[in-house]
């Protein structure tokens with residue numbers, strides 16, 4: 219797991235403060251079950267010096283509840 223050199227102040231997807239951000243260059247599995255620490259994770263694509271990456275913005279529950287509404291895609295059932 220990598221961390222960007224210049225992380226933004228707020229999540230570029232939902233514009234809400236986040237607790238941590240990680241950068242991934244390969245596929246990975248995301249557990250969509252209820253999580254005690256995080257309310258949601260936003261995924262933002264980014265070109266890092268020619269390498270396609272995904273940045274994962276981890277939002278704690280308080281950050282999401284204090285933030286503005288954003289379009290949220292529900293996790294599929296099952």
Ligand SMILES: [Zn+2]
Nearest residue numbers: 229231232260
């Ligand atoms: Zn977000």
